[in-house]
Amino acid sequence: MSETTRYDVVVIGGGPAGSTLAGLLAKRGRSVLVLERESFPRYHIGESLVTGMIPVMEELGVVDELEARFQRKTGINLVWGKDPQPWRTDFSATGGVYDHSWHVKRDEFDQMLLDNARKLGATVLEQAHVNDIVQDADGTVTGVVYTHGGTKKRASAAYTVDASGQNRVVTRKLTEVTFQEDLRNVAVWTYFKRFTPLEAPDDILVEAIDGGGWMWGIPLSETELSLGYVLPASQLAEAAAQGRSRTDVFLEGLAGSRIARTMVDPSDAGEMRTARDWSHVSERFYGRGWVAVGDAACFIDPLFSSGVWLGTSGAWMASRALDAVLDEPGAEDQALGRFNDTYQQLYSDILAYVRFFMDPNRLREEYMERAQGVGRMYVENSRVGFISLISGIKALPELVSFDPMGVEGIQEAMQDRAARTEAAKAAAAAPVG
Incomplete structure (x- = not known):
């Protein structure tokens, strides 16, 4: 094994959460190593972004590139609930400062964020396989062992960040x-080169399907539509046992739609892809020497396109908490505990609303009232900011001054630092011998 290299932070995984955290910490002058097991660009599902992540993208300095490279997303068309008529939510009507986000091709989007982390100063190694984490005698994670270029290496760090997605x-x-x-759902999806756009052509389609599940429709460009069917894993397994293919299942879902089926010719469907879509949450998002963000921490059914937002928002908070703790190691439980509690709260609230919304038999007004109720709750307690769960999740950084240590914590840290400084001065001035 080659010589150990030392960093402030090692990040396992170069997806949106890992690249965001690495870029933000590197921007603050921290030494960061990103270990990505694949070679980018690599295919990944998840093409629709919500407005709530824009402030993080602004801090990373990539908004102009997003605007130049990707299709705008201005709202959501929903076919859901007792009302048979589709209903639309326009981002410009939410009262926020952002009237659009983007539909992105994830291979290009993820490559953009990883390249940006490099530009901001992070060391990025692709095709780097993490063999194991390293722990000291008391269980504190002190780094990783990884293989890169056929050579096994070791990297030590004050903190190791798990941004490895479902690999966890x-x-x-x-x-x-x-x-x-x-x-416990699965997604079956494909791409259409020809399609009839919605009346608002930049919108995403979210449609409940007769017989269970729901479909998305995402216009990646004027000549490419991503169309997917999300259904219970048990339903797909039952179909397989009956000899029905995933193409059969997808076409059955499409036939049960009212809007999606009018957008495409089923014979134009491309290669069918599948992925498990199991919502989960880790018991803890941090421990001695480690932090988790993105799907390694938690994942929720993508009904509201919250995946990349949740991962990058978690990374944004974790970067602030880690930056504070690297200066004040004694504040680990306070700073990372606040990160953990806030991130867990975000997950819990989105999960509760997804479960509420999964009942397709409510009135449109019930869904809206619940979303507005969530908004009032956030504004009143100033915990994590307003979330508009129908029209897109609004800006966490804009609405919350996430201070990982709190005012009292900062005062205590300053006092501790002053005390250590005085002690060091006294020791240096003391006579030797």
């Missing part, structure tokens, strides 16, 4: 995970 390199070993049994 750290959380699988050091904490428990809870799966939401009612949201």
Whole structure:
């Protein structure tokens, strides 16, 4: 094994959460190593972004590139609830400062964020496989062992960040995970080169399907539509046992739609893809020497396109908490505990609303009232900011001054730092011998 290299933070995974955290910490002058097991660009599902992540993208300095490269997303068309008529939510009507987000091709989007982390100063190694995490005698994570270029290497760090997605390199070993049994879903999707756009052509389509499940329709460009069917995993397994293919299942879902089926010719469907969509949450998002963000920490059914937002928002908060703790190691439980509690609260509230919305038999007004109720709750307690769960999740950074240590914590840290400084001065001035 080659010589150990030392960093402030090692990040396992170069997806949106890992690249965001690495870029933000590197921007603050921290030494960061990103270990990505694949070679980018690599295919990944999840093409629709919500407005709530724009402030983080602004801080990373990539908004102009997003605007130049990707299709705008201005709202959501929903076919849901007792009302048979589609209903639309326009981002410009939410009262926020952002009237659009983007539909992105994730291979290009993820490559953009990883390249940006490099530009901001992070060391990024692709095709780097993490073999194991390293722990000291008391269980504190002190780094990783990884293989890159055929050579096994070791990197040590004050903190190791698990941003490895569903692989959960750290959380699988050091904490428990809870799966939401009612949201053990799978997604079957494909792409259409020809399609009839919605009346508002930049919108995403979210449609409940007769017989169960729901479909998305995302216009990536004027000549490419992503169309997917999300259904219970048990339903897909039953179909397989009956000899029906995933193409059969997708076309059955499409036939049960009212709007999606009018957008495409089924014979134009491309290659069918599948992915499990199991909502889960880790018991803890941090421990001694480690932090988890993105899908390694938690994942929720993508009904509201919250995946990338949740991952990058978690990374944004974690970067602030880690930056504080690297200066004040004694404040770990306070700063990372606040990150953990806020991130867990975000997950819980989105999960509760997704479950509420999964009942397709309510009135439109009930869904809106619940979303507005969530908004009032956030504004009143100033915990994590207003979330508009129908029209897109509004800006966490804009609405919350996330201080990982709190005012009292900062005062205590300053006093501790002053005391240590005085002690060091006294020791230096003391006579030797």
